[in-house]
Amino acid sequence: MTEPLLLQAAAAPAIFDSVLFPLGIMLLIFFFLVIRPQQKRQRERDAMLKSAEKGDAIVTSGGLHGKVTGVTDDVLTVEIATLKGGDRVRVKVNRSSVQSVTKAGAKADKSDKTDQRKSEKSKGGDKS
Numbered sequence: 001m002t003e004p005l006l007l008q009a010a011a012a013p014a015i016f017d018s019v020l021f022p023l024g025i026m027l028l029i030f031f032f033l034v035i036r037p038q039q040k041r042q043r044e045r046d047a048m049l050k051s052a053e054k055g056d057a058i059v060t061s062g063g064l065h066g067k068v069t070g071v072t073d074d075v076l077t078v079e080i081a082t083l084k085g086g087d088r089v090r091v092k093v094n095r096s097s098v099q100s101v102t103k104a105g106a107k108a109d110k111s112d113k114t115d116q117r118k119s120e121k122s123k124g125g126d127k128s
Helices: 002-051 104-127
Strands: 057-060 065-071 075-082 088-094 098-102
Touching: 002 098, 057 075, 065 088
Parallel strands: none
Antiparallel strands: 057 065, 057 098, 065 075, 075 088
8 A cells, every 4th residue: 555655756756847847948048038138238228328428429219319518427418409699409318318329439430431431432433
C-alpha cells in the first residue's frame, strides 16, 4: 500500500517542473525583447532632456519648433518667432514635453556637409 503513495508523490514534482521551465524561458524572452529595450529608450530620452541647453533647437510634442533661450530645472524658455519690430515671441515649456533636441553645432555641420557634396557634384559634372 505504501508503494502507490510513493509513486503519486514522485509524479507531482515532475509535472510542476515541466510547467515552470517553459514559463521561466518565456519570461526571460519577454524581458530581453520588451522590457530591456524600453528601459534603454527611456534612459536615452532622459539623457536628451537633461542635455538641452541654451542655443539648442527643439521640437515639442505639440509640434512647436524653436530655439532654447533659457533653462531651469523643469522649464525651458523657447523662442519660436521674431516679429518685424525686433520683438521676440518666447514660450515656456516643460522639459517632459520636448520631443527632440538638436544641438546648436549639429545643424551647421549638416549644412556644411551638404554644401561640400553640392560642390563636389558640380566639379564632377564639369570634368565629364
